[in-house]
Amino acid sequence: MRVYPRRAARRRGGRPIRLLEIGVQSGGSAVGWKQWYGDALRYVGVDIEPRAKRTENAAQDMFVEIGSQADVPFLR
Numbered sequence: 001m002r003v004y005p006r007r008a009a010r011r012r013g014g015r016p017i018r019l020l021e022i023g024v025q026s027g028g029s030a031v032g033w034k035q036w037y038g039d040a041l042r043y044v045g046v047d048i049e050p051r052a053k054r055t056e057n058a059a060q061d062m063f064v065e066i067g068s069q070a071d072v073p074f075l076r
Contacts (some may be wrong), residue, residue, distance in 0.1 A: 019028045022069045027055030030062060046075070 017040050019033055024045035034041055042061040045052065048068050056064040067074040 004033060015040060017041045023047060024052040024055055024064055025049075025062050027052065027064075030055045030064075034060060 003071065011033050017037050019037075019041060021033075021043070022045075024030060027045070030043055033043055033045055035047040039061075043053065043063065045055060045062075045064045046067060046069060047064065048066065053064050053066060056062060065074075
């Protein structure tokens with residue numbers, strides 16, 4: 001996450017942010033994004049592995065959908 005702060009700083013400031021991340025794995029980056037953007041972030045992650053769902057936290061606007069990035073109808 002050290003690469004992002006100078007680029008992401010322009011988006012901070014309370015404006016709503018929607019982020020789609022393909023490849024959640026263990027959810028470490030999802031937690032990092034939430035720490036960086038706080039309540040302004042609505043996070044949706046996509047992963048083929050059902051265990052990635054453990055990252056989901058609806059109370060914090062963090063959602064994980066299980067499916068393949070190769071499945072175009074699913075991504076829509």
